[in-house]
Every structure is written in structure tokens, then in C-alpha cells.
Amino acid sequence: MEFTQFKGSEDYVVSKELTDAVNIAMALEKPLLIKGEPGTGKTMLAQAISKALGMELIIWNIKSTTKAQDGLYVYDVVQRLYDSQFGGNTVDDIEKYITLGKLGEAFDSDEQKVLLIDEIDKADLEFPNDLLWELDKMEFYIPETGRTVKAKHRPIVIITSNAEKELPGAFLRRCIFHYIEFPNEELMREIVKVHYPDLEENILTHVMEAFYWIRSIPDIQKKPSTSEVIDWIAAIRAAGIPDDKIRETIPFAGVLLKKNEDIDLMHAKLG
Amino acid sequence: MFEPFFYLLKSRGLPVSLNEWMTLTEALDKGLGGSSFTGFYYLCRSILVKTESNFDKFDAAFLDYFKDVPFPGEIPPEFLKWLSRPQVKTTEINHKRSAWLEDLTLERMEEMLKERLTQQKKEHNKGKFWVGTRGVSPFGHNGAAPVGIRVAGEGRHGGAMAVAGQRRYRDWSDDNTLDTRQFVMAFRLLRQYSSRIDAPKTELDINQTVRETSDNAGNLKIVYGRPRKNTVKLLLLIDSGGSMEYYSRLCSMLFQAATKSNHFKDLKVYYFHNCVYARLYTDPTLDPTKFIKTERVLKNISSDYKVILVGDAFMSLDELDFRSYYSYDAGENSSGLEWLRRIKKRYPHSVWLNPSFHSLINIKSESRRAIEREFKMYPLSQQGLAAGLKKLLRD
Numbered sequence: 001m002e003f004t005q006f007k008g009s010e011d012y013v014v015s016k017e018l019t020d021a022v023n024i025a026m027a028l029e030k031p032l033l034i035k036g037e038p039g040t041g042k043t044m045l046a047q048a049i050s051k052a053l054g055m056e057l058i059i060w061n062i063k064s065t066t067k068a069q070d071g072l073y074v075y076d077v078v079q080r081l082y083d084s085q086f087g088g089n090t091v092d093d094i095e096k097y098i099t100l101g102k103l104g105e106a107f108d109s110d111e112q113k114v115l116l117i118d119e120i121d122k123a124d125l126e127f128p129n130d131l132l133w134e135l136d137k138m139e140f141y142i143p144e145t146g147r148t149v150k151a152k153h154r155p156i157v158i159i160t161s162n163a164e165k166e167l168p169g170a171f172l173r174r175c176i177f178h179y180i181e182f183p184n185e186e187l188m189r190e191i192v193k194v195h196y197p198d199l200e201e202n203i204l205t206h207v208m209e210a211f212y213w214i215r216s217i218p219d220i221q222k223k224p225s226t227s228e229v230i231d232w233i234a235a236i237r238a239a240g241i242p243d244d245k246i247r248e249t250i251p252f253a254g255v256l257l258k259k260n261e262d263i264d265l266m267h268a269k270l271g
Numbered sequence: 272m273f274e275p276f277f278y279l280l281k282s283r284g285l286p287v288s289l290n291e292w293m294t295l296t297e298a299l300d301k302g303l304g305g306s307s308f309t310g311f312y313y314l315c316r317s318i319l320v321k322t323e324s325n326f327d328k329f330d331a332a333f334l335d336y337f338k339d340v341p342f343p344g345e346i347p348p349e350f351l352k353w354l355s356r357p358q359v360k361t362t363e364i365n366h367k368r369s370a371w372l373e374d375l376t377l378e379r380m381e382e383m384l385k386e387r388l389t390q391q392k393k394e395h396n397k398g399k400f401w402v403g404t405r406g407v408s409p410f411g412h413n414g415a416a417p418v419g420i421r422v423a424g425e426g427r428h429g430g431a432m433a434v435a436g437q438r439r440y441r442d443w444s445d446d447n448t449l450d451t452r453q454f455v456m457a458f459r460l461l462r463q464y465s466s467r468i469d470a471p472k473t474e475l476d477i478n479q480t481v482r483e484t485s486d487n488a489g490n491l492k493i494v495y496g497r498p499r500k501n502t503v504k505l506l507l508l509i510d511s512g513g514s515m516e517y518y519s520r521l522c523s524m525l526f527q528a529a530t531k532s533n534h535f536k537d538l539k540v541y542y543f544h545n546c547v548y549a550r551l552y553t554d555p556t557l558d559p560t561k562f563i564k565t566e567r568v569l570k571n572i573s574s575d576y577k578v579i580l581v582g583d584a585f586m587s588l589d590e591l592d593f594r595s596y597y598s599y600d601a602g603e604n605s606s607g608l609e610w611l612r613r614i615k616k617r618y619p620h621s622v623w624l625n626p627s628f629h630s631l632i633n634i635k636s637e638s639r640r641a642i643e644r645e646f647k648m649y650p651l652s653q654q655g656l657a658a659g660l661k662k663l664l665r666d
Contacts, residue, residue, distance in 0.1 A: 020310065021317045024303050028294060028318075035323060065471070078475065078493055085491050172321035173290050179323040219567060261570065 006049055021178035022049060028176065031117075031135055031157035033167075036180030039225025042160040045180075046116035049156065056109075058155075059116045060102035066123045068130030071103035072140050073149075094145050103134060104149055112153035121161040128171035136174060183226070185212060195230050199237075206246040207233055213247070214256060217269055224256040231255050276336045280319065283332045287319050294318050308337075454528030457656040461577070461663065462534060464499045474498045504537040505529065506572055506618070510582030511542045511555045518626035521651055522555075522581060525624075539572060545586040546607030547614065565610060569617050577663045578614060578621035581651060584639040585627065591638055611645050622659040626651040 006022045022045075025032035034042045050057035060071055076097045084091045100108055106115040120128060134140050138151035159175065161167060183191060185208050192204060207229065215223050224232075235252040245251065250270060257263045280287050295318045298304070304311040312333060320329045472495040479494035486492075507529055509522055529538055541551035541563065550562040591607045605613070615621060623642060627633045628650030642648070647662055649655040 017313050020305075020313050024298060024314060024317055027301055027303055028298055030294070033321070065473075081491055081493065167321075169286060173288050175321065176317050177321045178317055179326070219564065221571070 006052055018178060018180065021176060025176040026156055029154050031159050031175050033159045033161060033175040033177045034180060035161050037182050037225060038162060039227055040180040040182055042180060043118055046114055046158040050114040055112055055114050057114045057116060058102050058106050059118060061118050062120050062122045064122055068127055071101040072134065073101055073104050073142055074099045075144050098142060098145060106155040107138060107149050107151040110152060113155045115155040115157050117157065117159045119162060120159050121167065129168050132170060191226060192233065196233060199233065203243045206243045210247040210250055214266060217266060219265055220262050221259055222262060228256050279332050279336055283328050285320065285325055285328055291319055454525055454653065454656060455532055457653055457660060458528055458532040460657055460660045461503050462501045463503050463664065464501055472497050501534045502536055504576045505535050506576040506578045507540045508547060508578065508580045509542050510545060511557055512544050514583055514585055521626050525581065525651065541568065545590050547610045548607055569613060574617055576618060578618040580623045580646065583627045583633060584625055584642040585633055585636050586638045588637050591641055608641065611642065615645050620663050621646060622662055623648045624651040624655060624659055628655065
């Protein structure tokens with residue numbers, strides 16, 4: 001059998017395991033659930049897939065208040081009420097008051113889309129369960145109009161999670177799962193070098209040492225990630241901190257650690 | 272074709288379903304594993320395992336089932352360094368976890384050790400898989416595995432520390448269709464509805480809309496309100512193991528009822544043994560690798576959580592008073608009673624549910640009386656739960 005294969009894109013380097021997982025998910029027509037710490041490029045993955053396969057990307061950003069229904073369609077009953085005040089023919093046409101959500105949009109499109117459901121764990125615990133049928137059958141019914149929205153082309157569904165909450169078992173059973181590990185020092189050096197090609201080697205070494213040391217403190221609530229270390233390097237260079245002081249004193253700790261408790265803890269460990 | 276592998280995974284506690292197995296079969300039919308063994312491994316993993324915390328279990332089972340994969344290797348010096356550090360005292364040991372070792376031959380074990388050495392990137396102690404001190408891994412030293420290869424360290428008399436090892440637990444999260452409904456009903460009492468939560472006004476208030484529209488001489492005037500939601504957040508701390516084993520079914524029902532009652536704004540469940548000490552466990556088996564520092568729970572879980580402690584409060588007084596009892600290597604020197612007082616202080620809304628509330632021995636025990644001075648105690652029964660929940664809402 002032949003599949004469209006994903007091989008990564010120019011500006012997004014993927015591991016073999018991750019491309020495999022993407023291809024498995026596409027071939028089996030199942031959603032791909034991506035977990036991993038912030039800063040491991042979960043969201044970037046969907047962009048890279050959409051670019052590599054030349055499909056449009058639809059992003060559904062999940063917030064704590066997001067309901068499954070929002071992704072399907074919204075019936076603007078209020079607008080219809082207002083319109084009914086002034087008469088006119090449009091009021092009888094309910095279809096006019098139905099707006100498709102992100103999932104509906106991806107189903108209804110004439111071309112295959114990449115659908116990113118970003119940070120699914122932000123929503124209510126039951127949220128993923130409410131989408132089981134829709135993601136399985138790739139269709140949903142709109143009772144107001146009696147219309148069934150069915151995917152013309154099954155979208156490639158990428159779901160990311162920061163593992164803030166456990167996801168329900170029934171939902172997990174339907175997904176292909178991949179965990180992106182936090183970049184190791186070697187990879188992180190490469191990432192940093194993309195941002196600061198002229199960074200001196202010894203500064204980088206001290207920064208890496210300090211950075212991975214902080215990450216290794218077990219009780220840190222919010223571990224610093226890629227974007228923090230990039231900002232931190234900028235701060236250190238701007239202030240001209242001597243490189244041997246970097247690991248010793250951890251200057252500008254507030255750039256790396258965003259919680260007071262974490263900073264206190266780090267200083268306590270620093271002694 | 273690998274059906275035994277499926278059952279092996281299940282027996283190792285991985286939640287694989289037939290559904291996923293069919294998916295794997297389909298994937299293999301489509302040739303998705305590629306021709307390489309590694310490809311096959313990742314294919315299996317991405318379909319069968321859904322959380323990174325189970326990767327380790329999966330790896331162990333995979334290695335076990337698909338043996339005969341050659342690995343060269345010798346022990347790198349940094350391994351020896353970790354292993355030669357001064358030991359901390361061995362605490363929790365579970366023989367059950369190491370039962371899988373007994374069928375292994377020495378050759379097989381040497382092979383596994385080589386595999387570990389190629390894969391292991393960091394220090395692992397107290398586990399059952401990697402090379403490290405303590406734990407039930409057959410590799411390393413000071414562990415409790417009945418058989419194994421000692422890597423560095425001194426040999427020791429087998430089983431001397433395996434005092435706590437006799438416990439057998441049910442997995443409380445397993446589906447138990449027994450009558451949890453009564454507990455669920457009781458939990459429904461624990462509701463504090465409020466529309467004063469910081470949610471946006473999104474719900475169409477029909478009554479108010481009709482009223483205002485009428486007042487507005489029939490000109491439509493739409494009124495929104497905030498949705499009403501239960502604001503109760505619950506922290507459940509359950510005693511597990513030892514004398515609590517008699518009540519494991521009851522506790523299991525309570526746990527399930529609390530989980531099923533999805534009307535709580537948030538629910539957190541941790542486990543302890545006898546009394547709360549420096550560590551709480553996330554798993555009823557008190558798996559020593561899955562713990563969270565009590566300190567951290569107190570810090571991170573805000574004081575508006577309502578707390579239910581479940582336990583028989585039956586232990587030797589030493590376990591309550593003694594400072595270093597069960598303090599492990601957590602660097603904490605508080606006694607059990609001090610921990611309980613800290614919980615009490617942090618969470619004004621807290622009760623204790625006791626499954627052997629009416630037993631005479633329990634009533635007379637000093638530990639029970641000491642704990643009762645700290646927490647209002649109720650029996651762990653439908654009525655007791657209801658009464659306890661009412662108390663939680665009252666004060």
C-alpha cells in the first residue's frame with residue numbers, strides 16, 4: 001500500500017521515531033497524540049507536516065473554557081432573535097446562523113487539511129471524551145438544520161498535550177502516541193547556535209551546565225525550557241557576565257525561572 | 272501472531288485493549304513497521320502505550336518477549352560511581368514486583384544486563400529495571416530482587432529488609448462494578464454551586480431576557496449570566512497496605528465513587544501508609560518510585576481544597592510520635608503527628624474517615640485517640656461519608 005509520507009521539513013528537524021509515528025498515524029487514519037515538555041516543538045510539528053505535505057493547517061487552540069461543541073459548530077441563536085425583531089426572510093434560514101468550528105471546518109473542506117488540536121489537556125477533564133465519536137467517524141450531526149457534516153477528506157489530526165491532566169482511557173485507545181523528549185545537551189547546543197551563531201564556546205558550555213543543573217533539581221515546578229535559555233543567553237551577553245560566574249551565581253535567574261518558589265529553591269540548592 | 276505478547280503486556284499492568292491490538296495487527300498488515308526490528312518496536316510502542324510513564328514497563332516486557340537481541344558491552348566507569356555511593360536505608364520492598372525474575376536463567380540475565388548498560392543514561396535507584404542500588408532490579412546492589420547480578424557494592428543477607436514486602440494490593444483503579452453508587456450518591460452532597468466563579472457571562476438567561484424584553488415594550492433585550500458550577504475541590508488521602516488491606520474493597524469503592532463523581536472542580540488522590548509522612552504515593556501499591564513530597568503537596572494544593580483522610584488510624588504510637596520514623600531520605604524530620612497537624616492547619620476543611628470506626632480495639636487504641644484530637648472522625652460507610660461531607664461543607 002502507498003501512503004503520503006512525511007519526512008520532516010527544512011526548518012524543522014525531526015527524529016526518525018517521530019516521523020515514523022506521524023506516518024503510522026496517517027496510514028491508520030488515527031489522531032496522533034504528542035506529549036512532551038513545553039519547548040520541545042510539539043506545536044511546530046503540525047506546521048511542519050502541513051508545510052511538507054502542502055496541506056492547509058487549521059489550529060484549534062484549546063482553553064480551559066473550550067467545549068467540544070465549539071469545535072463542531074455554533075448556533076447563533078441571539079443573532080437570530082435580533083433578526084426576528086425586524087422581520088425579513090433570512091430568519092427562517094437557520095443555516096445562516098450556524099457557524100462551523102475548527103473541527104467542522106476541517107471536515108467540510110474540499111481538500112484534506114491538517115488539524116492541530118493544541119493543548120487538549122487545558123480543557124475540562126471530559127473534553128476528549130466528548131470528541132470520541134467525531135474523531136472516530138469523522139462526522140457530526142447538526143440537529144437545528146438536520147444536516148450531517150461528514151469529512152470529505154479525513155483530516156490529519158495532531159493533538160498536543162502538556163500532560164497537565166490525565167487524558168481519559170477511551171480517548172487514548174483511539175490515538176497513536178508519541179512522546180517528544182526534551183532535547184539533550186548536544187541537540188540544545190545546536191538549537192542555541194541557530195539563534196546565536198557567534199556565541200563563544202566557553203559561555204555556551206557554562207550556560208549548558210547551569211541550565212541542565214537547574215532542570216535536574218527535582219522540585220522545580222516550572223522547569224526552564226528552550227525559549228528561556230535563549231533569553232537568558234541574551235541577558236548574560238548584554239550584561240557581559242564573566243563566563244566562570246554563570247554557573248556559580250546564576251545571574252538573572254528570573255529569566256530562567258518564572259516562579260518565586262523555584263528561584264528560592266534554586267538559591268537554596270546553590271548554597 | 273504475538274498474542275502471548277499481548278497477554279504479557281496486560282499481566283505487567285499495561286492498559287492495552289483489544290482495540291489497540293487490532294490496530295497493531297492492521298498496522299503490521301500495512302507494513303508500517305518497516306523491515307527493521309527498531310521500526311517494529313516503535314510501531315508497537317506508539318500504538319500500545321499511551322503515556323510515557325509506561326514506557327519502562329513496556330520496554331521490560333518487550334525485552335522479555337523478544338529475547339535474543341545481541342548487545343555488546345562492558346560496565347562504564349560512571350555506572351560504578353553511582354553504585355558505589357554510600358547507601359541510604361532501604362525502605363519499601365515489594366516481592367511481587369520481582370516475581371518476574373525467578374524464571375530467568377543466568378545467561379539471560381547477563382544478556383539483559385548488557386542491554387541495560389547500552390540504554391541506561393543516568394542513575395537509577397530503587398527501580399526494578401535499570402542498574403542501580405536498592406529496588407528490585409536484578410542488576411546493581413542492595414536490592415531486594417531474589418536473584419540477580421550484583422554490580423559493585425557489598426553483598427548482603429537476602430531479605431533482611433523485606434519486612435514491608437508481604438503486602439498484596441489490589442489495583443484500586445481497576446473497574447469494580449460493585450455498588451459504588453451509594454458512595455457516588457453521597458458525594459453528590461459535596462456541592463457548592465456558585466455563579467460567582469470567574470467565568471465569562473456566556474449563558475443566555477432566558478427568564479431575565481423575557482422580563483427585560485417585556486419591560487422594554489417588546490424590544491428584544493438579551494441578558495447573559497454566568498454558568499453555575501460546582502466549586503468544590505477535593506484532596507483524598509488514603510491509607511494503604513498493612514491493616515488497611517481488610518478494607519481495600521471499601522477504599523476501592525470510595526476511590527471509584529470519587530473519580531466517577533465528576534462534578535468536582537478538581538480531585539487529587541494520594542496514598543500513604545499508616546500515617547502521612549514526608550512522602551505521599553500516587554499509586555495504592557505505594558510504589559516507591561511513584562511518590563510526591565508531602566511538602567510539595569502542601570505547597571501546591573491550595574487551602575481551599577477540602578481534605579478527606581481515609582485510614583484506620585491504627586498503628587503503634589511510635590509511628591505517630593517518633594521523628595525519624597519512615598522519614599526516608601527525604602531530608603525531613605517531622606513526626607507523623609506533626610505532618611497531620613500541618614495538613615490540618617493548611618486545610619481548614621478536613622475530616623477523617625475510618626473503616627474500622629466501630630471496632631472496640633480501634634476505639635481503645637491510643638493512635639486513634641491521638642488522631643481524633645486532630646481530625647473529626649467518621650466511619651467509612653455511606654452514612655459516615657454523608658455526615659463527613661456535611662461537616663466539610665459546614666465549616
